[in-house]
Amino acid sequence: MSRAPVIILHQPKRLIVGAGTIAEVGNWAGEVFSTLVITTPITAGFADRLKLRGKVAVFDAISGEPDIATLHAALAAARSAKPDLVVGLGGGSVMDVAKLVAALWDGDQTLLDVAGPNKVAGRQTGLAQVATTAGTGSEAGIRSLITDPVKGNKIAVESPYLIADLAVLDPELTYSVPPAVTAATGVDAMAHCVEAFTNKRAHPMIDGFARMGFHLVGKYLARAVKDGSDREAREGLMLASYYGGICLGPVNTAAGHAIAYPLGTLLHLPHGLANAIVFPHVLGFNQPVAAEKTAEVAEALGLGTGLSQADLSGAAHAFCADLGIEMSLAKHGATETDLPRFASDAHSIRRLMDNNPVDMSVEDVLAIYRASF
Numbered sequence: 001m002s003r004a005p006v007i008i009l010h011q012p013k014r015l016i017v018g019a020g021t022i023a024e025v026g027n028w029a030g031e032v033f034s035t036l037v038i039t040t041p042i043t044a045g046f047a048d049r050l051k052l053r054g055k056v057a058v059f060d061a062i063s064g065e066p067d068i069a070t071l072h073a074a075l076a077a078a079r080s081a082k083p084d085l086v087v088g089l090g091g092g093s094v095m096d097v098a099k100l101v102a103a104l105w106d107g108d109q110t111l112l113d114v115a116g117p118n119k120v121a122g123r124q125t126g127l128a129q130v131a132t133t134a135g136t137g138s139e140a141g142i143r144s145l146i147t148d149p150v151k152g153n154k155i156a157v158e159s160p161y162l163i164a165d166l167a168v169l170d171p172e173l174t175y176s177v178p179p180a181v182t183a184a185t186g187v188d189a190m191a192h193c194v195e196a197f198t199n200k201r202a203h204p205m206i207d208g209f210a211r212m213g214f215h216l217v218g219k220y221l222a223r224a225v226k227d228g229s230d231r232e233a234r235e236g237l238m239l240a241s242y243y244g245g246i247c248l249g250p251v252n253t254a255a256g257h258a259i260a261y262p263l264g265t266l267l268h269l270p271h272g273l274a275n276a277i278v279f280p281h282v283l284g285f286n287q288p289v290a291a292e293k294t295a296e297v298a299e300a301l302g303l304g305t306g307l308s309q310a311d312l313s314g315a316a317h318a319f320c321a322d323l324g325i326e327m328s329l330a331k332h333g334a335t336e337t338d339l340p341r342f343a344s345d346a347h348s349i350r351r352l353m354d355n356n357p358v359d360m361s362v363e364d365v366l367a368i369y370r371a372s373f
């Protein structure tokens, strides 16, 4: 038996899971003098439910995936509020910004100073993450992704100083997430688990979290899409998202996410949707080299057993389409002439592509976009 690679796993200092637990944030924070809540115009409506005491400032100017300008605006809000505690109240975009604001607002480091692994100098400010979607699992981890709109790529910051002191998984906050977003973000959570599970750097312990995650998605995603207030299904998906977030830490994703990224940066598709569109094709592509693990995924999702590559991709495509996800790139506004640029961009994201169990050429990537077209 070959030795498993060494991994380091960071998790929030405290994790609270359950319906109604958003109110625990105030109890946990106690007599904090000043809090900055980072959120969106939609999720700002939950801010009262945090039951925070002391001075509370709200920064809600986060829409879509955060870029450098959004981060700078949030940092300016923090410099004026001088918070002892930053609360991220939202999905992955919000929580990624909250991480960097908590770590950078009172120091001299810029985003470029901290880009990459282990560059953040420290953090004085407390950080609580309250997830309002089940998908990114950002609350679980130490990575933050900020879009550079000029270069059209993502700046990844990774540091133990970005871990939450408190993470809250309250399924009630996801009841109002519309079916289409529930479906896409659920597939994203599943993709984190699957891409870590079949990863070149896979690790037996992370495999355990991955298994729990994709089994939960297989069991609950269709239920939550059908009935948004199905508490058991919503809670299952929040756990799946969290487990996916753990998978992102020491192992991370692979070709699926690399191929999804240009659809976000260039075509402006939401992250979950972009991942859902490419998921069936990457699952099929990787099947020959990750046969046993892929079979386990297929069974957990109810795709069938003993499937050929084509049947596997077809069944995974049907799984996503049955959730109501529009799976055609053309229907989302892509043109055939866009695809080569997408392919060369995706292929150059080596930090993820190099994790894929089988090497993909630019032509392989292009073929996946064509199949998704």
Ligand SMILES: [Fe+2]
Pocket (backbone or CB within 6 Å): 136, 188, 189, 192, 257, 271, 275
């Ligand atoms: Fe993702």
